[in-house]
Amino acid sequence: MDRKQCCVKLSVQPSRGLMDEKFIVLVQNALPGSQLTIRALHQCEDGHSWEAFGHYTADTTGTIDVSEDPSIRGTYSGVEQMGLLWSLRPIPGSKPGLRMRKKNIQTPMEVTISVYQGHQTEGFADLVPLSGVVVERWYMAPGVRRIPVTEGGLTATLFLPSGPGPFPGLLDLWGGGGQLVEYRAALLASHGFASMAIDYLTSKFTMETGKMVDNQYFETAYRVLQQHPQVCGSKIAMIGLSFGTSMTLKMAIYSEVIKLSAAVCISGSHVQPVEGSVEEIMGFFQKNAGKTRFNEKNEAIWRDLLLPIPTDPSLKADVGRLQCPLLLVVGEDDQNWPAQESALDIKEMMARAGNSHLLTVLSYPNAGHLIEPPYTPHARSSTFKTVEIQEKVMCLWGGQTVEHSRAQEDAWKKILFFLRENLYGDRNPTLFSHL
Amino acid sequence: MTQAVPPILSVTPSRALVDEKFQVLVENLPPGCPVTLRSLHRSEDEDDWEAYGHYVSDHRGVVSVSEDLSFGGMYTGKEPMGLLWSMRPVPGSRKGLRLRKINVCTPMLVNISVHSGHEGFRDRTPLASALAERWYMAPGVKRIDINKQGVQGTLFIPPGPGPFPALLDMWGGGAGLLEYRSALLASRGYVSFSLDYLRSEHLSADVEFKYFETAFNIIRNHPQVIPDRVGILGSSLGSMVAFNLTAYSTIIKPRCIVCISSNHYHPPGTTLKAGFKILSNRTNDLSKINCPMLLVNGCDDQNWPTVETVARLLREGGKEHLLSRLAYPGAGHLIEPPFSPHFRATKFIILNSKEKVILLWGGHTKPHSDAQEDSWRKILSFLQLHLYHSPSVKANL
Numbered sequence: 001m002d003r004k005q006c007c008v009k010l011s012v013q014p015s016r017g018l019m020d021e022k023f024i025v026l027v028q029n030a031l032p033g034s035q036l037t038i039r040a041l042h043q044c045e046d047g048h049s050w051e052a053f054g055h056y057t058a059d060t061t062g063t064i065d066v067s068e069d070p071s072i073r074g075t076y077s078g079v080e081q082m083g084l085l086w087s088l089r090p091i092p093g094s095k096p097g098l099r100m101r102k103k104n105i106q107t108p109m110e111v112t113i114s115v116y117q118g119h120q121t122e123g124f125a126d127l128v129p130l131s132g133v134v135v136e137r138w139y140m141a142p143g144v145r146r147i148p149v150t151e152g153g154l155t156a157t158l159f160l161p162s163g164p165g166p167f168p169g170l171l172d173l174w175g176g177g178g179q180l181v182e183y184r185a186a187l188l189a190s191h192g193f194a195s196m197a198i199d200y201l202t203s204k205f206t207m208e209t210g211k212m213v214d215n216q217y218f219e220t221a222y223r224v225l226q227q228h229p230q231v232c233g234s235k236i237a238m239i240g241l242s243f244g245t246s247m248t249l250k251m252a253i254y255s256e257v258i259k260l261s262a263a264v265c266i267s268g269s270h271v272q273p274v275e276g277s278v279e280e281i282m283g284f285f286q287k288n289a290g291k292t293r294f295n296e297k298n299e300a301i302w303r304d305l306l307l308p309i310p311t312d313p314s315l316k317a318d319v320g321r322l323q324c325p326l327l328l329v330v331g332e333d334d335q336n337w338p339a340q341e342s343a344l345d346i347k348e349m350m351a352r353a354g355n356s357h358l359l360t361v362l363s364y365p366n367a368g369h370l371i372e373p374p375y376t377p378h379a380r381s382s383t384f385k386t387v388e389i390q391e392k393v394m395c396l397w398g399g400q401t402v403e404h405s406r407a408q409e410d411a412w413k414k415i416l417f418f419l420r421e422n423l424y425g426d427r428n429p430t431l432f433s434h435l
Numbered sequence: 436m437t438q439a440v441p442p443i444l445s446v447t448p449s450r451a452l453v454d455e456k457f458q459v460l461v462e463n464l465p466p467g468c469p470v471t472l473r474s475l476h477r478s479e480d481e482d483d484w485e486a487y488g489h490y491v492s493d494h495r496g497v498v499s500v501s502e503d504l505s506f507g508g509m510y511t512g513k514e515p516m517g518l519l520w521s522m523r524p525v526p527g528s529r530k531g532l533r534l535r536k537i538n539v540c541t542p543m544l545v546n547i548s549v550h551s552g553h554e555g556f557r558d559r560t561p562l563a564s565a566l567a568e569r570w571y572m573a574p575g576v577k578r579i580d581i582n583k584q585g586v587q588g589t590l591f592i593p594p595g596p597g598p599f600p601a602l603l604d605m606w607g608g609g610a611g612l613l614e615y616r617s618a619l620l621a622s623r624g625y626v627s628f629s630l631d632y633l634r635s636e637h638l639s640a641d642v643e644f645k646y647f648e649t650a651f652n653i654i655r656n657h658p659q660v661i662p663d664r665v666g667i668l669g670s671s672l673g674s675m676v677a678f679n680l681t682a683y684s685t686i687i688k689p690r691c692i693v694c695i696s697s698n699h700y701h702p703p704g705t706t707l708k709a710g711f712k713i714l715s716n717r718t719n720d721l722s723k724i725n726c727p728m729l730l731v732n733g734c735d736d737q738n739w740p741t742v743e744t745v746a747r748l749l750r751e752g753g754k755e756h757l758l759s760r761l762a763y764p765g766a767g768h769l770i771e772p773p774f775s776p777h778f779r780a781t782k783f784i785i786l787n788s789k790e791k792v793i794l795l796w797g798g799h800t801k802p803h804s805d806a807q808e809d810s811w812r813k814i815l816s817f818l819q820l821h822l823y824h825s826p827s828v829k830a831n832l
Contacts, residue, residue, distance in 0.1 A: 007600070007661075007823045009624055015573045016450035029823055110574065114595070132595035134575030141449045142544070143566030163548075163564040166441065192443050424443060426463045426496075 008036075010115045010131040016108070018190055019137050019183075020374045020412055022081055025066035027115050027131075030058040037074070037116040038066065039124055040084040042109065044100050050088040050377065052076065055119040072119075076402070084113060085137075085375040086405035092122065097383035097394050100376065105186045106146065108136035137375075139183045141190035146182075149196065152220040155203035157182050158196045158228070159189030165230035167194040168237070168261070168423035171221055175242025176282075176386040178202035184239070187373055191416055193423065194231045196221060200247065200278065201387045212279040218247065219257040235423045237262040237324075239415070242337060242369065246272050246281055249317040252324060262422035263322075264415055266329040267369045269342035270317040270349075271306040286388055299381045299396035303338045309345045319346050320353025327360045327418045329411045331367030335398035339369070362414055364407035368399025374409040442496070444549050444563040452622055453543070453569045453615075454773045454811055456515055459500035461549045461563070464492040471508065471556035472500060474518035475546045482532055484776065486510070486522040489553040498549070507553065510801070518547060519569075519774040520804035531782035531793050534775065539618040540578060542568035569774075571615045573622035578614075581628070586650045588630040589614045591621030592659055600664035600690070600822035601626035601654045603647075605673030619772055620668070623815055625822065628654050632676070647680050651687040663690065664822045668814075670695035671768065682723035691727040691821035693814055696736055696768045722752020729759045729817045731810045733766030735797040761813055766806035767798020773808040 009028040017023055030036060039053035054071030056064045067081040076083030090098045102109060114129035140146070143162025150156075157180060161167050170193045172185040178201035185195035198221050200213055226233040238260055240248035245268020251258045254275075272281045291304040310316060319326070328346065330339040343361050350356040364371075370379060384395040399407075420426045442463045451457055459472060473487040488505030490498045501515040510517035524532045536543055545568075548561035572578070575594025581587060589612065593599055602625050604617045617627035630650050655662050667689045669677035674697030681692050749755045763770075769778055783794040798806075 007664075009819075009823060010595070011624075014448040014451060014455070015622075016568075016570070017448060021448070108574075112575075112594075128596050130596075132575075133573070134594045136450075136574045138450070141566075142568045143546075143564075162566045163444065164441075164560055164562075190449075192445075420443075424463050426443070 008115060008130040010038075010113065010133055012113055012133050012135045015133065016136040016138065018141060019109070019139050019187055019376075022067075023135065024081070025084065025113060027056070027058065027064040028062065030062040030064065030115075030130075032058055032060045032062045034058045034062075034117075035119050036064065036130075037118065037120045038064070038071075038084065039114050039116060039120075039129075040088060041112045041114070041124070042088060042100075044109075045103055046098075048094055048098055049091045050100060051091050051124065052084045052087040052089065053120070053124075054080070054083055074121075082375050082405075082409075085111070086377060086408070087401065088377040097381065099370075099379040099382035101181070102139065102183050105139040105183050108138045111135045111137060139186040139190070144186065144189045146186070149221075149224060150204070151224050153203075153205050154217070154221055154224065155180055155199040155205070156196050156221060156224075157185065158194065158225070159186050160194050160230055161189050161192050165194070166232040167192060167230060168235035168419075169193070169225040169228075169231045169233075170195040170419070170423075171218070171225065171236070171238045172197045173200065173238070173240040173244030173247050175244050176201070176388070177384060178387045184373060188239075188419075191419075193237075193419060194225065194228065196225050201243075212277070212282070214277055215251075215255065217278075218251050219255060222251075222255075222258045235261050237264065237419060237423055239264040239266070240268060241266040241371070242268055243282075245269065246317075247278070249319065250281075252326075253317050253319065253321050260324045262325045262327070262419065264327045264329070264418065266371050266411075267331060267334055267337055267339045269306050269337055269339065270319055270346050271309060271315060271338075271342060272317055274314050274317060282388055295396055297381070297394075297396075299394045301335045301396050303335050307338050307341060309338070309341050316345070316349070319349050320355060322350070322355055322358055325358045325360070325418070325422050327415065328362065329371055329415070330361060330363045331369055331371055331399055331404070331407060332363060332365045333367060333398040333400065333404075334369040335396040336369040360418065362411055364403065364411070366400040366403035367407035368404050369397040370399070371404075371408055371411055374412045375405070376408060378404045378408075441563050442549060444547065444565045446547050446565045446567045449565065450542070450568040450570065452573060452619065453571055453775075454619060456501075457567060458515065459518065459547055461490075461492070461498040462496065464496040464498065464549075464562075466492060466494045466496050468492040468496065468551070469553050470498060470562070471550045471553055472498070472505075472518060473548050473550060473556070473561075474522060475548070476522065476534075476543065478532075478534055479537055480532075482528055483525040484522045484534055485525050486518045486520075486776075487556070488514070488517055516774045516808075519545065520776060520807070521800060522776040531780065533769075533778050533781040535613060536571060536615050537613075539571040539614045542570045545569060571618040571622070576618065576621045578618070581653065583653055584649050586630070586646060586653055588612065588628055588632075588650065589617065590654075590657075591617045591627045591629070593621050593624050593626065597626075597659035598661045599624060599626045599659060600666070600818075601657070601660040602628070602818070602822075603651050603654055603665065603667045603677075603689075604629045605632065605667070605669040605676055606671070616668075616772060625818065626654065626657065626660050633672075644679070644684075647676055648684055648687050651680065651684075651689070655687070665689060666691045666693070666818060666822055668693045668695075668818075669697070670770070671697070678724075681726060681728070689726055691729070691817070693729045693731065693817065695731045695770050695810075695814075696733065697730060722749070722754055724749070724752075724754050724757060727757050727759070727817075727821050729761070729814065731761045731770055731814065732763070733768060733770060733798050733803065733806060734762055734764045735766060735799065735803075736768040759817065761810055763802065763806035763810065765799050765802025767803055768796040769798075770803075770810055771807055773811045774804070775807060777803040777807075 054074035075087035114132035180199035185197035245265040288305040488508040509521035548564035550556035617629035620627040674694030
């Protein structure tokens, strides 16, 4: 009984953490110098299984510390404290084009982390691990309140941090796939921002009438947030990804009602018909659909739809008129939107207008379009359906996994710092050291 | 109207096991600002418990409970976990209360808040607050009710394939079945069986002894337990049982035992209830102990007389090499898992007479809390050495 590696101890600290928190995976009491595989397994809400693993060698004390020791090979290699999460990928034999996104954020993501004898690469389901633990990863901190919002015809969810408040507010917009995506807003509320995730493409109104929402919809969301007794009405920011960037810039620059303290635009562009409605902006993209390219795997590349960056000012949101700080997050390998080219043009426009002191650009080599909260598994491509197209397409998002994952981690920290500084007036945040 | 933006309070990790530390941080205060950090918990019995410390922010407007000193309140000095271990019932509460979690499947919720100023802080609404969850059960731990061969209790099994080393866990008198220590031990890698053993009134000593032996064997024979790596952990009356089982059973052989706040004068051949009455100088035959034993005692234990002669008796029996002792000055009888509040005296129902009394357990809060933190770590280390690390022996020599 004792010749085999019984009593190998595996621990993950913390066993319950927020999605953006680091953990420490420790193996103890293994035979010194033994070869072991540490593996993570997660079954997502759709029922698909995802796995990640690294090959390690126990040191002379029989210990492996994932935050200090290198993985020799696996779904990640080198010293990668969080590799077991960000390198998760669908198990062999899964259907192609999957992307991991949590819909129900009131329950945690459960990951089983196990240690196996030897350096295994496949067939884990048929092996008995030496030890295993369950780890919970939460989008919502304890005490964060989730409040569905239907006032004024909105389809939205407000997340309030715990405590009396008042809290700075945040409007959170996702992209062309529509739906009410809550996880980023929940996580931002866990960091002290009253965050409202808004469905502006597939809202109840749109589903019932077939019509797209107009500018007033966003202004209503802003007003509802501003008037909430636990929200600091003079400190509201907006964060958008992809098509959400277009909306954010539009509101930040042109709305008479919306006065933002800051804006964060991820993987997007300022190219849009100025004064266009949501529908017209969508239509503008559709018009250029012929510029879609396909790679050798028949994955759709949409980055050319907005290229070349127009010189006609009526086709670009006038960033020279911006009055609040703007943080642009760009993946240089973004195959879906020309985020890098747009960022360069935005920089030029703001330099000419004299407000470039408001601009910060975070540009990441080899990062793709889907710059998500940290440790979200990277999807270089996945099946996607926009509200316009109505049929599923295999979309190329871009990015190389390692660099994309580093970009997610770095960008998130900087986004939190930026929001902290502009919404809380905190010039020296000490928090986030554990992230 | 521009509202002032408040300070930011964070507790990291916000969800943790009860024996894990957290960091409480306040940011975005004015520099040099006097504030009070306060914890508040509503128990399952609906009593409110609180602790608080008085702090001053630094030039950046930051208070870090892990780094800064408290200048007053329920604790002073640098105390990262002071907001938990120094908790007391709020003013106006019933007397003699004790904080113990019965439902271990849900976390203990503690609200941490920051208030401006020191004196009279309770009169002001908090500037900010955060909720912390403190869990006895790690994710994946399974809880199973046991009612088998006449034995009753609750079994906790760690996540993973197993098999695991195991523990028979026995609390003291007057409490009913308490699961939290077993849940925590399972969260640390041991199959742990919290045994219910004070229910029945009319058992003979023999029947009683068999009950414990059966309980031990149920654990030993469990498919997820390594049969020769089963230990016993007992506190107070439970440690008397642990002692007797180890010394006198011919059929069970614990791998190691831990006795917390024990009185070793329980004469064999008597029932537990009878043993309660006898606190005399009759000695156990300690030379019959054949496995490593850890004794944990508070020197200010007002409830059981602490035995100084144990070491002498073991030495006389040639068994001193098996004994490790932790004796804590200023600590009382109720040595609980770390960061649990200290109780110097609480209500208690005496087993035999059903009388309600206030029992003096002893200990002073700060040394007692230090003893809890230190002893838990050393208990886990002792268990790890003897139940996880040490090679199997074919027979006890």
